[in-house]
Amino acid sequence: MWYAIISEDVSDSLPLRKKARAGHLARLERLKNEGRLLAAGPHPAVDSEEPGAAGFSGSLVIAEFPSLKDAEAWAGDDPYREAGVYASVTVKPFKLVSP
Numbered sequence: 001m002w003y004a005i006i007s008e009d010v011s012d013s014l015p016l017r018k019k020a021r022a023g024h025l026a027r028l029e030r031l032k033n034e035g036r037l038l039a040a041g042p043h044p045a046v047d048s049e050e051p052g053a054a055g056f057s058g059s060l061v062i063a064e065f066p067s068l069k070d071a072e073a074w075a076g077d078d079p080y081r082e083a084g085v086y087a088s089v090t091v092k093p094f095k096l097v098s099p
Contacts (some may be wrong), residue, residue: 003035005059009055075089
């Protein structure tokens, strides 16, 4: 089943993101290579694809896992979470309707 992992950043998270980015992206690449990643990306803190120093306010990952428990465990091991980037993380089942 698909799960949405919705993360909200702490204030001024950009320096923390930069330190943990390589590990975060490597995990997403593994999901992609396994055919389990539907979408992933950050939420810019301002109305721009390139927010610069404004940074990001959070992230969204939609990926396939065997269960909610597995999705929660994967989200809990995110390098961004370990680095203190996220103030909160919500994991919810996701039903793909379109496209």
